[in-house]
Amino acid sequence: MTNSAGPTSSKPVALVTGASAGIGEAIARKLGATGYRLVLVARRKERLERLAADLAPVTDARILAIDVTAPDAAERAVALAKEGFGRLDCLVNNAGSGKWAPVHLTDDATLGEVIDTSLKAPFRFCRAAIPVMGRGCSIINIGSVFGIMGGLDGGAYCAVKAGLIGLTQALAVQYGASGIRSNLVAPGVIKTDMTRDYWDSPGFQRVNQEMTPFDRDCTAEDVANAVIFLASEQGSIINGQTIALDGGWSTTKYLSMAALTRGLSRGGKD
Ligand SMILES: NC(=O)c1ccc[n+]([C@@H]2O[C@H](COP(=O)([O-])OP(=O)(O)OC[C@H]3O[C@@H](n4cnc5c(N)ncnc54)[C@H](OP(=O)(O)O)[C@@H]3O)[C@@H](O)[C@H]2O)c1
Numbered sequence: 001m002t003n004s005a006g007p008t009s010s011k012p013v014a015l016v017t018g019a020s021a022g023i024g025e026a027i028a029r030k031l032g033a034t035g036y037r038l039v040l041v042a043r044r045k046e047r048l049e050r051l052a053a054d055l056a057p058v059t060d061a062r063i064l065a066i067d068v069t070a071p072d073a074a075e076r077a078v079a080l081a082k083e084g085f086g087r088l089d090c091l092v093n094n095a096g097s098g099k100w101a102p103v104h105l106t107d108d109a110t111l112g113e114v115i116d117t118s119l120k121a122p123f124r125f126c127r128a129a130i131p132v133m134g135r136g137c138s139i140i141n142i143g144s145v146f147g148i149m150g151g152l153d154g155g156a157y158c159a160v161k162a163g164l165i166g167l168t169q170a171l172a173v174q175y176g177a178s179g180i181r182s183n184l185v186a187p188g189v190i191k192t193d194m195t196r197d198y199w200d201s202p203g204f205q206r207v208n209q210e211m212t213p214f215d216r217d218c219t220a221e222d223v224a225n226a227v228i229f230l231a232s233e234q235g236s237i238i239n240g241q242t243i244a245l246d247g248g249w250s251t252t253k254y255l256s257m258a259a260l261t262r263g264l265s266r267g268g269k270d
Contacts, residue, residue, distance in 0.1 A: 013037045013038070014037075015081055041064045075128050098194035100153060103156075137180050147162040147186060184241070
């Protein structure tokens, strides 16, 4: 069955940035399956077209192939929701730069890219979306556990993700009384194009597992589930929150028994 909801349909509308891959794609697929019409934003047009085609049997999706750091990106994306669908119910600010370097090795170009993509662009998307939103609408920013805790070598990334928490709280206090909620989801490390290089190193996986008091890793599907919940009626009292999706990594000082005893079994010299 092809979706045939027109601009005046009562079906809700979500705008997802960074929808061409990874976490954003998983969020878009789940929102589509849940009944949202979609505005999909990213630079790679062919990937957005493929996603929209995949989703066509279940929902209507419009695409905008644009760099979110372009000054007019947010206005154009929100206009697409308004003109194409007549409404915007949910904004998911997911597009982000994964540039990761220690502070003393971060040049201005890298600092600018991380700030522009992961903080300035979400700010602009919120600014453009809010006038179109009303009671029952919500904004969900995709942060990171490294916005809650320091991440070794993650200077600009950590600073920007912490800034996104500040933006989320400011939005919550400013627009909550109008019925517009804002929350942030902070995933732990998920295997995507952004993290593939170090994810595939056995050392990283071992440390991640030994410091996480849970028996599996976070997935893009977990993030999509959290977004669906936060956007839904079931999540409708949650406002201004940061929700970590990390199996308890950021809220415990956990070390697995294997990690605790590794050195001891070899005379404590490890
Ligand atoms: N993976 C993790 O472990 C992890 C953990 C915590 C938080 N996060 C956050 O989750 C979000 C998504 O990350 P991911 O792991 O899914 O990364 P990913 O697989 O590399 O995907 C990044 C997405 O963002 C888009 N994007 C990046 N820069 C853009 C720009 N300037 N303009 C428009 N779109 C842009 C990319 O699309 P195009 O290339 O087509 O433009 C792509 O769709 C990021 O905010 C990241 O910080 C990731």
